[in-house]
Amino acid sequence: DGGITQSPKYLFRKEGQNVTLSCEQNLNHDAMYWYRQDPGQGLRLIYYSQIVNDFQKGDIAEGYSVSREKKESFPLTVTSAQKNPTAFYLCASSPRTGKQGEQYFGPGTRLTVT
Amino acid sequence: DAKTTQPNSMESNEEEPVHLPCNHSTISGTDYIHWYRQLPSQGPEYVIHGLTSNVNNRMASLAIAEDRKSSTLILHRATLRDAAVYYCNANFGYEKLTFGTGTRLTIIP
Numbered sequence: 001d002g003g004i005t006q007s008p009k010y011l012f013r014k015e016g017q018n019v020t021l022s023c024e025q026n027l028n029h030d031a032m033y034w035y036r037q038d039p040g041q042g043l044r045l046i047y048y049s050q051i052v053n054d055f056q057k058g059d060i061a062e063g064y065s066v067s068r069e070k071k072e073s074f075p076l077t078v079t080s081a082q083k084n085p086t087a088f089y090l091c092a093s094s095p096r097t098g099k100q101g102e103q104y105f106g107p108g109t110r111l112t113v114t
Numbered sequence: 115d116a117k118t119t120q121p122n123s124m125e126s127n128e129e130e131p132v133h134l135p136c137n138h139s140t141i142s143g144t145d146y147i148h149w150y151r152q153l154p155s156q157g158p159e160y161v162i163h164g165l166t167s168n169v170n171n172r173m174a175s176l177a178i179a180e181d182r183k184s185s186t187l188i189l190h191r192a193t194l195r196d197a198a199v200y201y202c203n204a205n206f207g208y209e210k211l212t213f214g215t216g217t218r219l220t221i222i223p
Binding site for chain 2: 004040041042043088090092102103104105106107108110
């Protein structure tokens with residue numbers, strides 16, 4: 001089945017540790033995205049990538065880093081510089097860039113940092 | 115970026131139509147209107163999108179005002195599975211899909 005997978009579903013880390021969230025898609029989509037969602041809030045864009053080896057900062061990129069070495073993979077690293085890392089993280093992809101078209105979302109990773 | 119305004123919550127009886135409104139008075143002429151919905155602890159799911167004309171698909175209909183400053187998502191016959199948070203987005207681009215708090219739809223059996 002085609003889709004987006006994120007792992008793990010739940011992740012626990014100690015404060016001060018970096019953590020990497022996985023996102024893989026087999027939809028052959030060019031564009032991939034990372035969003036953050038806090039309880040009761042909407043989504044905020046962290047990073048996005050339109051093609052391999054290229055990515056751009058979204059609205060809240062501070063404290064995060066990404067890589068896009070392969071078309072199907074777009075891992076997100078939450079660094080110790082991120083002040084409030086506990087959140088629900090969502091990865092998405094889309095088949096085209098531009099003004100229209102749907103984004104396909106993964107099931108999300110819930111990160112808790114204590 | 116076009117700001118969107120949606121009611122925080124709405125209720126509807128099962129098997130009745132639901133009209134979910136969205137205001138986007140600052141929308142530009144080339145911005146598409148997208149609707150997504152999100153069930154608890156899941157990723158958002160695409161529902162429908164349009165530019166000027168009304169649109170229909172298997173999930174819903176989208177009615178866009180003639181001046182494009184507002185739109186309405188129509189669920190023709192609500193089921194319990196339609197209970198979710200519905201997000202309207204009117205500044206979609208590959209780098210600009212951001213959601214506000216949306217409308218929490220409750221379906222009453």
